Each structure stands twice: as structure tokens, then as C-alpha cells.
Amino acid sequence: MTPPDPVSVPRSFLQEIFTHARESFPDECCGWLTGEKNSRTANGVRKAVNTYDKETHPTAKDRTAQTAFVISDKDLLELNQTLDDDIKPLIIYHSHPNGRAYFSETDRNNAVDPWGSGPAIQSSKS
Structure with a gap:
């Protein structure tokens, strides 16, 4: 599979994230x-609610919202719609x-179609 073209993300959106x-x-x-x-240019940031601690994760019970995320039902429904x-x-972040800013094994395993063959950007700010 051919990786997707990079997405251009304005600096102001990175600051918002x-x-x-x-x-x-x-x-x-x-x-x-x-x-x-x-387009491959981001034009907005949509923050979501991480409900990980409020959910019973079927395969990763040892993790918390400090080490994982689950997008809330309401937000996920909007994303899908x-x-x-x-x-x-364009990108889930x-x-x-x-x-540090890195792609964990979980990130790499979850970065599948329709989002492309891998994570799109990596950013770190001191």
C-alpha cells in the first residue's frame, strides 16, 4: 500500500493541540x-473527550487515560457521520x-485504513 500524502497542518493548529x-x-x-x-491541508481542530477511565476496555484493563485514549461515543459518532x-x-491525534513524541507499538498497529498505512505527523515541543 502506498502511504498517504502528508497533511499540511498550520502552526496555530499545532499550538491548539x-x-x-x-x-x-x-x-x-x-x-x-x-x-x-x-485536500491535504487541515482547516480545523476538533477536540474530543477521552473516556478511557469511564469505560471497561476489553483487552487492556491495565491501562488508564494516562496511557491510552478512547474517543467518547458522542465524539466518535460525529466523526463517523x-x-x-x-x-x-483527516487525522486522529x-x-x-x-x-516523548513517538509512535508506540499500539499507535502503529492502530494506524490502518482509512487513515493510511501509518501515522501522519509526529511533533514534540520542549
Whole structure:
């Protein structure tokens, strides 16, 4: 499979995601970047609620919202309902609050179609 073309993300959106991550600490934040249907440029940030601690995860009971994320039912429904819209999700993001910016084994395993063959961006801010 051919990797997807990179998505252009304005610096202001990265700052918004960094702020979301700081506000969510010590838990992981999550959300998605939106863009026009045939574009590879993000045009919005949609923050989501991480409900990991409020859910019983069937395969990772040893994890918490500090080490994993589950997008809330309400947010996930919205994400799914917009997949075919003119403005649609381009990238799902989440933070690693107590570590460096890297793609974990879980991240790599979950980065599958329709999102492409791998995570799109990696960012770290000191």
C-alpha cells in the first residue's frame, strides 16, 4: 500500500493541540484535524473527550487515560457521520503526556485504513 500524502497542518493548529494536551494532563488528549474532502491541508481542530477511565476496555484493563485514549461515543459518532462530508476528518491525534513524541507499538498497529498505512505527523515541543 502506498502511504498517504502528508497533511499540511498550520502552526496555530499545532499550538491548539499542544494547549489541549497541557489542559488534559495527566491524561492523554485526543481529537482530530479536519479538512476539505480532496485536500491535504487541515482547516480545523476538533477536540474530543477521552473516556478511557469511564469505560471497561476489553483487552487492556491495565491501562488508564494516562496511557491510552478512547474517543467518547458522542465524539466518535460525529466523526463517523462526517467521513463523507465536504469537510471531513483527516487525522486522529492523541498525546503521550509522560513521554516523548513517538509512535508506540499500539499507535502503529492502530494506524490502518482509512487513515493510511501509518501515522501522519509526529511533533514534540520542549
